[in-house]
Amino acid sequence: MAHGNMGSAQRRSDAIALARVLCIGGVVYVHAWTGLGGESLEAMRGTWQENLRWVLMEVFGRSAVPLLGIISGYLVDGSRRIDDWRAHVARKARTILLPMVAWNAIALVLVCGAALTIGLAAPIPRSVGWTLQELLILSHPPDINVQMPFLRDLFLCMVLAPLISRLPVRGLLGVVAIAAAGHVFAFGEPLFLRISILMFFALGMIARRASLPERIGATAMPVLFAPFAILIAVRIGLDFRPPVEGAERAFAAFDLALRVAAAAFFWKLAWTLAVWPGRSRILRIEPYAFFYFAAHLVVIWLGGPLLGKLTGKLGAPLYPLGLLLQPVLVALIVIPAAALLDRHAPAVASLLSGGRLDRRRTAERARLAVPSGPERGTAGRTNLPPAPRPTPEPSGPSA
Numbered sequence: 171m172a173h174g175n176m177g178s179a180q181r182r183s184d185a186i187a188l189a190r191v192l193c194i195g196g197v198v199y200v201h202a203w204t205g206l207g208g209e210s211l212e213a214m215r216g217t218w219q220e221n222l223r224w225v226l227m228e229v230f231g232r233s234a235v236p237l238l239g240i241i242s243g244y245l246v247d248g249s250r251r252i253d254d255w256r257a258h259v260a261r262k263a264r265t266i267l268l269p270m271v272a273w274n275a276i277a278l279v280l281v282c283g284a285a286l287t288i289g290l291a292a293p294i295p296r297s298v299g300w301t302l303q304e305l306l307i308l309s310h311p312p313d314i315n316v317q318m319p320f321l322r323d324l325f326l327c328m329v330l331a332p333l334i335s336r337l338p339v340r341g342l343l344g345v346v347a348i349a350a351a352g353h354v355f356a357f358g359e360p361l362f363l364r365i366s367i368l369m370f371f372a373l374g375m376i377a378r379r380a381s382l383p384e385r386i387g388a389t390a391m392p393v394l395f396a397p398f399a400i401l402i403a404v405r406i407g408l409d410f411r412p413p414v415e416g417a418e419r420a421f422a423a424f425d426l427a428l429r430v431a432a433a434a435f436f437w438k439l440a441w442t443l444a445v446w447p448g449r450s451r452i453l454r455i456e457p458y459a460f461f462y463f464a465a466h467l468v469v470i471w472l473g474g475p476l477l478g479k480l481t482g483k484l485g486a487p488l489y490p491l492g493l494l495l496q497p498v499l500v501a502l503i504v505i506p507a508a509a510l511l512d513r514h515a516p517a518v519a520s521l522l523s524g525g526r527l528d529r530r531r532t533a534e535r536a537r538l539a540v541p542s543g544p545e546r547g548t549a550g551r552t553n554l555p556p557a558p559r560p561t562p563e564p565s566g567p568s569a
Contacts, residue, residue: 181444182383186241187456188449189440193238194463196230197317198497199223201467203474205483207291214484216410222490228406233398233432235320236370240433242324243331243374244383252332262328265524270321272521273464274305277314281471292471309360315467319363326362327371334372339379345372354422366426370433386434387441398435401428455501461508461523466500473503 202223204211214220252258278301284290293313295301304312307322334345349369352358358365377383386394405428408421443449477499481492492499512519512527519527 178384181387181441184449184453185383185387185437185440185444186245187453188443189237189241189437190459191452191456192436192440193234194459195497195501196234197463198231198466198470198500199226199493200231200235201316201470202226202493202496203470203477205474205478206485211484217485219484219490219493221410223484223493224409225406226493228409229402233402233429234436236366236429237433237436238320239324239327239367239370240374240377240437242327243371244378245374246328246331247335247375247378252335255332258332259329262325265526266321266325266328269460269464269522269524270307270318270325271305273468274307274312274315274318277468277471278304280468281314284472290471290475307363311363314471317463317467320367321464323362323364323367324371327368330368331371335375339376342372342376345369346376350423350426353426354419356422366429369426370429373430383437383441386437389438391438391442394431394435394438398428398431401431455505457526458505458508458523460526461519462501462504464522465504465507469500469503470496473499 204223206214211220246252251261278295281290281292282294285292285294293304302308303310304314307318311319334342337345346369349358349365349372352362352365353369358368362368401424405424414421443452477492477496481488483489484493508519508523508527511522516528
């Protein structure tokens, strides 16, 4: 029985790591380089290449990202370290907020610097206020690192975690309802830029208490794929039609339902991959996932025009090939750069990865990815936020 529990804990830990790689890789499609903007991009609406880009955005990007919030809530709800609120907030500021600011500063220097010096089509500093917004994301999303509001709002969820984790399931459902209403009726700003993240964070806490990872994992794939496929097909169909005036709230509610269905499907996919013999190849990438998430927009801003010289802009014959390969191409740049930085400047690598990219931890994850029987360790470090410490019990403490 103990071996069974340990095996289940290991599979869950691997599934969390795999889900993060899948979700964060999918985010690249949301921000994929097109070479077009404004009216030129709008003029491509309805073409097969723009439709392909939109499908990839919805299926692998926006639809998968909510699972990251659910995983974060799941992990933090099992942690005893949140009992000390000050230490918990300080730790999350160091592992989420500080890397966010550091990467925003890097983006300002590199992207704006390239715009000013070599004419890169990118934003340039307009005022001190604009620069502070880009750096700190005070009240609205930035123009350059557009993925960073997730980390900003995730940090706020972590600040609230010691309080809402004390709520019973009924109270957590109340948090879910309030956050869902905020998404539908467009309130929550400027405190939360995307209040739906709080909804998924609270759902993650509920998932832990209801043993949903194992229950969803035991559900047949077609049962989870069918609602996701139907809803995503409807969503894509609606995206290709003119907006219906007055239907914004209904569309927002539908969007939440789609994201919940997507999170369940992608978790099932990760749960299935967690017993795939080749999973160790993906697990070796996972320690770099946070670094990848934080760096990918800088790479796309700077590298997109170079890719465009090979494949052309959106509409060119070879553009679809470059589009499909963008997550892999970004990884081929980011992962070696992160490994090199970790080797020669580990303190900087630790800062930019929120403490995740420690060489010893990376080596430990690679070692744990090699099957060695039911007695092997149960959980390595994972990203966004840290995963549970090794424990044979599913309800053990989290880091």
